[in-house]
Amino acid sequence: MSRTARRAREWQLAVPLTLFFTAFVFVPLGLLAFVSAYGEPEMRTLGISQYTGFFTDAFRLNVLAQTLWLALRTTVLTLLIGYPLAYLYTLSPRWLQRVLLLLIVLPLLTSVVVRTFAWIVILGREGIINSMLLALGWIDGPLTLLFTPTAVVFALAQIEMPLMVLPLITALSNIDPNLRQASEVLGAGKWRTFFTVTLPLSIPGLLAGCLLVFATAAGAFVTQTLIGGGRLLFMPYYIYQQAIQVNNFPLAAALATILLVSVLTVVMVLNALGRSSRGFIHG
Amino acid sequence: MARAAIESAASRRERRSFYLTFGLLGATAAFLLGAPTVIVLITSFTSGYTLKFPPAGYSVRWYVALLENSPEIIAAAWISLKIAVASTAIGVLLAVAAALSLARQRAMWARILDAMFMSPLMLPLLAIGLALLVMFSRLGIELSMMTLVIGHVVITAPYILRTTIANYVQLDPVLIDSARALGARPWFAFRTVTLPLITPGIAAGAFIAFMASFDNVAISLFLSDARSQVLPIKLWNIIESSLDVRAAAASGVLILGTIVLALVMERVAGLSRHMR
Numbered sequence: 119m120s121r122t123a124r125r126a127r128e129w130q131l132a133v134p135l136t137l138f139f140t141a142f143v144f145v146p147l148g149l150l151a152f153v154s155a156y157g158e159p160e161m162r163t164l165g166i167s168q169y170t171g172f173f174t175d176a177f178r179l180n181v182l183a184q185t186l187w188l189a190l191r192t193t194v195l196t197l198l199i200g201y202p203l204a205y206l207y208t209l210s211p212r213w214l215q216r217v218l219l220l221l222i223v224l225p226l227l228t229s230v231v232v233r234t235f236a237w238i239v240i241l242g243r244e245g246i247i248n249s250m251l252l253a254l255g256w257i258d259g260p261l262t263l264l265f266t267p268t269a270v271v272f273a274l275a276q277i278e279m280p281l282m283v284l285p286l287i288t289a290l291s292n293i294d295p296n297l298r299q300a301s302e303v304l305g306a307g308k309w310r311t312f313f314t315v316t317l318p319l320s321i322p323g324l325l326a327g328c329l330l331v332f333a334t335a336a337g338a339f340v341t342q343t344l345i346g347g348g349r350l351l352f353m354p355y356y357i358y359q360q361a362i363q364v365n366n367f368p369l370a371a372a373l374a375t376i377l378l379v380s381v382l383t384v385v386m387v388l389n390a391l392g393r394s395s396r397g398f399i400h401g
Numbered sequence: 402m403a404r405a406a407i408e409s410a411a412s413r414r415e416r417r418s419f420y421l422t423f424g425l426l427g428a429t430a431a432f433l434l435g436a437p438t439v440i441v442l443i444t445s446f447t448s449g450y451t452l453k454f455p456p457a458g459y460s461v462r463w464y465v466a467l468l469e470n471s472p473e474i475i476a477a478a479w480i481s482l483k484i485a486v487a488s489t490a491i492g493v494l495l496a497v498a499a500a501l502s503l504a505r506q507r508a509m510w511a512r513i514l515d516a517m518f519m520s521p522l523m524l525p526l527l528a529i530g531l532a533l534l535v536m537f538s539r540l541g542i543e544l545s546m547m548t549l550v551i552g553h554v555v556i557t558a559p560y561i562l563r564t565t566i567a568n569y570v571q572l573d574p575v576l577i578d579s580a581r582a583l584g585a586r587p588w589f590a591f592r593t594v595t596l597p598l599i600t601p602g603i604a605a606g607a608f609i610a611f612m613a614s615f616d617n618v619a620i621s622l623f624l625s626d627a628r629s630q631v632l633p634i635k636l637w638n639i640i641e642s643s644l645d646v647r648a649a650a651a652s653g654v655l656i657l658g659t660i661v662l663a664l665v666m667e668r669v670a671g672l673s674r675h676m677r
Contacts, residue, residue, distance in 0.1 A: 128501065128502040128505075128506075129502055129506075129510075129511075130502070131498040131499060131501050131502035132498070132499045132502040132503055132511075132514055134494075134495050134498060134499070135495040135496060135498065135499035135518060135558060135562075136499075136514060138495055138554065138558070139517060139518060139555075139558075142533060142551055142552075142554070142555060143517075143520070143521070143529060143532075143555055144517075145536065146529070146532035146533050146535065146536040147528070147529070147532045149532060149535055149536050149539065150528065150531060150532040150535055153535050198426065199426045199427070199429050199430040199433070200430055201426075202422070202423040202424075202425075202426035202427035202430065203426070203427040203430035203431055205423055205427065206423060206424065206427040216673075218431065219673045220663075220667070220673060221431060221434050221435055222434060223663070223672065223673045223676050224438075224659065224660065224663055225434055225435075225438065226676070227609070227612045227659050227662075227663050228438060228655065228656055228659045229615070229616045229633060229636075229652070229655050229659075230616055230618070230633070231616070231618070231633045231636045231637055231640070231652075232438075232441060232636075232652040232655050232656060233437060233438070234640075235441060235636075235640055235648060235649070235652050236437030236438060236440055236441045236652075237437060238452065238640065238644070239437075239440055239441055239444050239452050239454055239649070240437060240440060240454070242452055242644075244451055244452065244453040244454070245452070245454055246440065246454045246455075249453070249454065249455070275433075276433045276434070276437065279430060279433065279434060280434070283430070284676060307411075307412055307415040307416075307419075308412075308415050308416050308418075308419035308420075309415060309418070309419055312419065329523065330522075330523070333523045333524070333525070336525060337524075337525030337526060337527055337528075337619065339527060339618055339619050339622070340618050340633070340637055343637075343641065344637065344640055344641060354525065354527050354619070357527055357528075357531060358527070358622060358623075361531055361534070361623065362622070362623070367535060370531060371531065371532075371535065374525070374527065374528040374531050374532070375528070377525050377527075377528060378524060378525060378528045381523070381524060381525055382524065385523050
């Protein structure tokens with residue numbers, strides 16, 4: 119049998135996973151959207167009252183806004199310090215690359231609960247920052263560092279950083295070093311070369327990283343609840359609370375649908391930007 | 402001559418400011434990646450009752466406490482382990498088959514399927530967990546280990562699919578064609594030629610998938626019943642309610658376990674190559 123004929127028949131191998139995803143991802147998500155159309159927890163009347171209720175309620179809108187704002191700030195912070203790390207990786211000798219890659223990959227494999235817990239140890243009342251500030255005599259009593267939005271952003275940025283750095287390393291490694299050299303030989307300085315040559319060429323990786331970090335940060339239940347504590351409410355805990363503690367499934371389903379659509383919109387915009395930037399790179 | 406000297410001084414200054422900025426930011430990132438894990442490890446050996454850092458004294462008492470009088474944490478770890486093994490095994494079967502079919506396809510349907518299978522890595526898993534709970538309760542299916550495993554396969558399959566496809570496309574199709582031309586039946590050619598060559602990709606994907614399942618909270622939150630509480634949720638409860646130092650000891654075990662497994666996988670399958 120020729121290769122093409124064989125390839126044409128290979129589609130059958132994708133059937134089991136397709137059926138699995140249909141039954142356990144796409145049908146349930148459809149059902150979720152359907153349940154969100156019920157007006158009350160007892161599921162009697164159908165309509166769009168959950169959504170009109172959401173978009174006219176300042177409190178709920180604020181929870182969504184805070185969640186997306188959190189994800190955005192996390193993305194910017196990981197980009198700001200993750201990009202230089204990825205850049206330095208490409209300039210490093212081989213042995214250092216191996217060390218750096220393990221340093222980037224290991225956290226990704228370590229439990230998120232554990233990595234979040236680390237931040238509680240660092241930021242807690244007896245944590246490293248408070249002990250240091252007390253020892254230096256800069257403060258009289260321990261500061262409350264946990265349970266603030268800034269603490270959540272820092273913890274999340276550290277936790278999601280590998281997701282930003284790995285695609286950037288791939289993108290930066292694919293850039294021909296001759297291009298940078300040519301730019302510098304022709305008189306552009308380091309900074310100008312970076313902003314006009316390296317950065318534009320790394321945009322596909324940069325967008326891929328931003329997309330992963332944004333999507334993960336927006337749904338990061340563990341870090342948001344443990345570092346944010348009870349005072350800061352974000353969409354993931356709000357969904358969990360409405361479904362499991364209050365048993366208001368229509369509201370929980372509507373909240374989940376809204377979060378899903380918001381994240382999906384950002385993902386699709388970044389994907390579209392990524393496609394057009396690839397076209398730009400290959401001329 | 403003088404002008405060239407001035408220019409080169411300026412360019413030296415620029416070079417210095419560039420490498421200083423990138424060096425400092427990059428070093429901050431590298432430090433941030435490593436430091437928290439080290440801090441948890443050190444704290445877990447405290448002899449005190451609080452998460453003070455640095456600890457006043459060192460002991461292994463919390464590890465002893467974890468082993469000897471924390472049956473609920475050990476039980477949760479076993480459940481997590483069973484679910485991770487089962488969902489990784491099912492994920493390998495489904496995803497490797499799909500990878501073989503999708504890897505060399507250029508058609509539209511293949512790209513759409515690929516994007517669909519990868520979507521759990523980008524969508525809030527919490528929504529998928531809630532959606533599955535809604536469906537199971539509508540169908541009158543009670544929550545059990547099985548429902549939990551089904552939910553976790555949604556997490557494991559994408560990782561395995563990604564690494565297997567990446568490995569498979571690097572494989573020279575001529576190898577398989579020659580095996581077939583020399584008379585090997587499809588299954589025999591797969592078993593003796595294709596499978597050994599894509600094993601590193603499958604192994605790396607299975608390992609990442611296993612860790613992702615073992616660590617998952619978002620799906621388990623909705624799909625585990627009272628009897629099957631998984632380890633990350635147990636730890637989440639402990640940390641949220643009491644900040645018990647046993648959580649640090651459990652974290653220590655998880656960190657050391659992850660490091661050992663990752664180093665083994667790095668040697669066996671070149672793990673870090675497959676994660677890029």
